[in-house]
Amino acid sequence: MQSNGTVDLDRIEELLPGQVNRYADYIATQCVFHDDDRPSLLIHADTYKCLGCGIFGRTSKLLEKLTGNIVKSQPKHYFNNPFTQWVKHDTLSIALKLAWENLKKNPSHYMTTRGIKPAEQIKYGLGMRDGWITFPIRNPTNDKIIGAVARAGEENNTNAKYVTPNGQNPNLLYIPNIKLLKTSRSIYITFGIIDALTLALYGFPAASTTNGKRIDPAALEEYRKLILFVPDKGEEMEAILIASKLGWRGKVITVNYPDGCKDMNDVHMNYPSLLLKMMERRKS
Numbered sequence: 001m002q003s004n005g006t007v008d009l010d011r012i013e014e015l016l017p018g019q020v021n022r023y024a025d026y027i028a029t030q031c032v033f034h035d036d037d038r039p040s041l042l043i044h045a046d047t048y049k050c051l052g053c054g055i056f057g058r059t060s061k062l063l064e065k066l067t068g069n070i071v072k073s074q075p076k077h078y079f080n081n082p083f084t085q086w087v088k089h090d091t092l093s094i095a096l097k098l099a100w101e102n103l104k105k106n107p108s109h110y111m112t113t114r115g116i117k118p119a120e121q122i123k124y125g126l127g128m129r130d131g132w133i134t135f136p137i138r139n140p141t142n143d144k145i146i147g148a149v150a151r152a153g154e155e156n157n158t159n160a161k162y163v164t165p166n167g168q169n170p171n172l173l174y175i176p177n178i179k180l181l182k183t184s185r186s187i188y189i190t191f192g193i194i195d196a197l198t199l200a201l202y203g204f205p206a207a208s209t210t211n212g213k214r215i216d217p218a219a220l221e222e223y224r225k226l227i228l229f230v231p232d233k234g235e236e237m238e239a240i241l242i243a244s245k246l247g248w249r250g251k252v253i254t255v256n257y258p259d260g261c262k263d264m265n266d267v268h269m270n271y272p273s274l275l276l277k278m279m280e281r282r283k284s
Contacts (some may be wrong), residue, residue, distance in 0.1 A: 006010065006045035007059040015066040031055070032066075034081075044236075047212045052083045055163040056211065061161075064142050070199040082150055083165040093145040099127025099134040108133050110154050115200075115269045116196055122174050126198060131156035132163075135193050137210065139224075140181065147172045149193055151211050160206050162193070171219035176200035176283060186226035188253075188279075193237060195264045199230070202268075204278055206230075213238040217245040228253050230279075233262040253279075 009027055013020055018030040021039055028039040031050045036047065040052035049056040086095035089275055100122075107118035108128055114125075127134035131154070137147035147168050152158050164170075174193050175181055177200045184205035190196045196208035209215045213235060229252045231239035243250030255278060263269050267275045 005064050009043070009045060009089075009098065012043055012059065012063060015063075026171040029063060035055070035160055046123075047214060049170065049211055049214065051170075052166065054083065054166050054168065055081070056238055057161050062191060071128070077237070081161065081163050082168060083148070084250060086129065087165065092148060095129075096125070096127055096145060096148055097134045099129040101127075101133075111194075116194070116197060120201060124200070127161055128153060131158075135174055135197075136173050138178060140175060140178050146211070151193065152284055164210060168210075170214065171216050172210050173207040173219070174210055175207045176206065181205040184225070187223055189227060189229045190264065191219075191232060191239075191282055192263055192265070195230070198265045198268045199279070202279070204279060213242070215242065215245055217242055218244060220249075222240070223249070225249065230255065230264060233257045 009022070009155045013022060013027060014230065015026070016029050017032070021028040025044065029041050030036040030039055031041040031052055033050060033052040033055050035052075036052055041048060041050045043059055043062065046059055046096040047056065048059050048062050059243070063284060075115045076197060083092070083095070086092075090098070103126055104122055106128060107121050108126065111126065111133060112118060125136045127136075129208050131152065132150040133153040135167060136145055137149065139146045150163050155220050156233045158283065169199035174196055180200065180203070181187055186205065188196075188199055188204050188206040190199065191213050193208045194212070196206040227243070227246055227249045229239040229243050229250070231252065233255075236254070239252045244250050258267065258271055258274065261270060264275065
């Protein structure tokens with residue numbers, strides 16, 4: 001582990017079984033989370049993502065699993081993408097609606113602990129299903145479901161923290177409040193789903209990437225407005241690199257996070273009265 005939270009790819013490469021293709025700044029290999037017959041797992045120094053099963057997370061966590069022999073000791077099929085079963089007989093839209101109906105009866109305790117109240121969970125279309133918290137992704141033009149993200153919820157001991165449907169476009173944006181975004185002159189981009197939802201609660205036109213810091217700037221081409229990145233603590237450089245490719249539209253908000261906070265949701269939970277002041281002071 002390096003001091004900036006990234007992982008030495010040489011270390012990862014030594015531990016990977018099967019076919020390993022090494023490139024300048026990432027590794028492509030057969031996924032260790034499912035039966036993979038081609039290099040579908042892309043591993044960067046900070047994050048990893050499987051284009052086959054949709055699993056993704058921090059490379060530091062993957063390193064922990066590999067060095068602890070957790071992956072090798074498990075059956076080859078031990079990870080199952082929940083979306084695969086959900087859309088086996090239903091459309092993604094119906095699957096998410098069923099999850100939303102479940103949440104209406106039993107809101108997510110985890111989201112409540114993150115400061116997202118049950119009424120807010122329902123309002124923003126979150127769902128609960130098989131131990132997963134679902135977040136719908138809608139088309140900003142017609143409001144139709146075009147994708148989703150699922151987060152491991154309470155009593156979910158899966159090896160994955162976040163998953164997306166197999167084959168989903170990795171450059172989709174999760175937008176909690178599309179109407180607010182359409183009528184605003186700017187958009188706030190976070191690298192975390194819950195952070196975007198948090199900002200929306202405070203009336204900010206927020207969106208989140210669905211693949212962490214790995215987003216093609218071309219995916220933001222349709223937004224001809226000021227794009228303000230709100231990075232987590234320690235992710236400022238990645239945000240600057242993306243914003244620099246957007247010309248006049250790209251800007252990074254420098255946030256001086258209070259002690260014990262690394263992202264906007266942390267601030268919301270610990271210093272709610274401070275979050276609005278922080279954002280208002282730095283948005284222009």
